[in-house]
Amino acid sequence: MLFDDIRNGAVDRLAIGLSGLCLVHCVASAIFVAVLASAGGLLLHPMIHEVGLMFAIALGIVALGRGILDHGFMMPSAVGGLGLGVMAGSLQLPEGGLGTVYTVLGVSILALGHDLNRRARS
Numbered sequence: 001m002l003f004d005d006i007r008n009g010a011v012d013r014l015a016i017g018l019s020g021l022c023l024v025h026c027v028a029s030a031i032f033v034a035v036l037a038s039a040g041g042l043l044l045h046p047m048i049h050e051v052g053l054m055f056a057i058a059l060g061i062v063a064l065g066r067g068i069l070d071h072g073f074m075m076p077s078a079v080g081g082l083g084l085g086v087m088a089g090s091l092q093l094p095e096g097g098l099g100t101v102y103t104v105l106g107v108s109i110l111a112l113g114h115d116l117n118r119r120a121r122s
Helices: 002-007 010-035 046-071 075-090 098-121
Strands: none
Touching: 010 046, 010 098, 046 075, 046 098, 075 098
């Protein structure tokens, strides 16, 4: 059952959805912090980003790795890995500003990798 869901692209769709939630979180946090600076500490806590990156890496390994086994194309995994790398690198930048820009860029690249993986299965 689980392997059927993985083969049918369900994990890629889940990962794309998680990328979208991350994107909304990053943009909403930046706007929210600009409006209510006192609440920004909770939303921009480093632990949220570290745990989110852990989930993104785990889903990437399962979905993109399984994609290589199913369809044999490395490009989706390479694009997804680049996105994960950009996301991981953004953790080293200060919150807000450039850190948010790199996080959004990394999430977008990762979502593209999952979309390419999903399309390669069809």
